[in-house]
Amino acid sequence: MRDKGIEQVVIIGSGPAAWTAAIYAARARLDPLVFEGQPSREMVPGGQLMFTTEVENYPGFRDGVDGQTLMLEMRAQAERFETRIVTEDIVEVETGARPFVLRSSAGDELRANAVIVATGARANWLGLENEQRLAQTGGGVSACAVCDGALPAFRDRVLAVVGGGDSAMEEAIYLTKFAREVVLIHRRDQFRASPILAERALANEKIRVAWNTVVTEVIGDDFITGIRLADTETGQERELEVGGLFVAIGHTPNTAFLEGQLDLGEDGYLITPTPWRTQTSVEGIFAAGDVMDSYYRQAVTAAGTGCMAALEAERWLAHDSDAAPATSIPAEPVAGEV
Numbered sequence: 622m623r624d625k626g627i628e629q630v631v632i633i634g635s636g637p638a639a640w641t642a643a644i645y646a647a648r649a650r651l652d653p654l655v656f657e658g659q660p661s662r663e664m665v666p667g668g669q670l671m672f673t674t675e676v677e678n679y680p681g682f683r684d685g686v687d688g689q690t691l692m693l694e695m696r697a698q699a700e701r702f703e704t705r706i707v708t709e710d711i712v713e714v715e716t717g718a719r720p721f722v723l724r725s726s727a728g729d730e731l732r733a734n735a736v737i738v739a740t741g742a743r744a745n746w747l748g749l750e751n752e753q754r755l756a757q758t759g760g761g762v763s764a765c766a767v768c769d770g771a772l773p774a775f776r777d778r779v780l781a782v783v784g785g786g787d788s789a790m791e792e793a794i795y796l797t798k799f800a801r802e803v804v805l806i807h808r809r810d811q812f813r814a815s816p817i818l819a820e821r822a823l824a825n826e827k828i829r830v831a832w833n834t835v836v837t838e839v840i841g842d843d844f845i846t847g848i849r850l851a852d853t854e855t856g857q858e859r860e861l862e863v864g865g866l867f868v869a870i871g872h873t874p875n876t877a878f879l880e881g882q883l884d885l886g887e888d889g890y891l892i893t894p895t896p897w898r899t900q901t902s903v904e905g906i907f908a909a910g911d912v913m914d915s916y917y918r919q920a921v922t923a924a925g926t927g928c929m930a931a932l933e934a935e936r937w938l939a940h941d942s943d944a945a946p947a948t949s950i951p952a953e954p955v956a957g958e959v
């Protein structure tokens with residue numbers, strides 16, 4: 622195991638919160654080190670926005686911006702201020718130690734005076750046996766339409782999307798580019814999605830809604846061939862032939878690696894005890910973005926809390942920690958900092 626010395630600030634994550642924190646920390650001369658995460662089937666560095674086609678509500682882009690472009694721009698902006706980036710996960714944080722001890726997925730151990738956790742959240746699954754098997758083997762079950770929807774196997778097929786939130790609407794609309802028909806399956810008789818997205822989905826001629834319906838079984842050996850559905854009111858079951866299933870039923874915060882080290886809410890989100898502060902239950906460890914926000918969960922709010930976390934880390938390092946940095950850092954933003 623290599624010892625990498627003591628870092629001023631380690632930022633864990635690579636969504637809008639992480640990159641904003643990195644930009645602020647780098648400009649404050651804290652020489653941040655970002656662990657942007659390892660790519661996996663469910664998540665890639667850059668986080669959930671890597672799976673979003675058009676972002677129309679991030680200020681500054683009058684005509685909208687592609688999610689991947691936005692994330693790559695944020696990453697490049699952080700690099701411009703010499704942020705160092707490691708494409709690995711942090712798998713363990715010892716919050717009782719000073720400096721904090723962190724371990725990476727590559728087996729590296731490092732120490733840090735301050736940590737910003739911005740690991741975001743990941744997609745939830747229905748929990749059906751064949752769902753998991755086919756999702757893992759590329760058998761036509763996915764939690765990300767934007768990642769997988771354009772695959773040839775889904776062309777001109779009937780595709781099912783489960784969920785009634787904004788993600789389900791976006792995924793269904795996106796899939797109409799390739800599918801013959803998209804069946805949106807929702808367990809209630811009303812969408813949770815914002816009116817603008819719900820209206821857009823309902824107005825799309827290729828989208829049909831199965832209200833009050835749940836998926837009880839995923840059918841198919843090597844590739845999905847159908848799903849079994851149950852009506853939540855009558856209990857009546859039926860089979861629907863589909864060529865793909867896209868699950869869009871919300872997310873779980875990526876905090877498992879922090880259990881027992883930081884206070885988590887019942888839903889797993891990181892607790893930041895003081896209103897309008899990003900400090901967690903442990904001084905010197907800050908949280909930003911979807912990992913601490915189950916309410917707003919927007920790119921722009923994530924970026925905002927990333928900024929807050931970096932400013933708090935900067936002030937904490939300068940004034941409150943035992944490990945005051947070599948260079949003195951002003952408590953207030955420096956001239957020109959916005």
Ligand code: NAP
Pocket residue numbers: 678746747783784785786787788789791808809812813814835869870871872916917918919
């Ligand atoms: P969400 O808002 O939590 O919606 C999850 C949906 O899945 C709900 O309709 C829920 O049904 C359903 N669901 C949950 N568990 C289920 C289960 N076991 N079986 C069947 N259905 C289940 O999640 P989201 O759509 O991923 O959105 C998350 C956040 O991101 C929201 O704040 C959203 O506004 C935001 N977002 C914004 C945009 C955008 O602005 N362009 C795009 C995507 C996401 P119930 O309604 O019955 O609970």
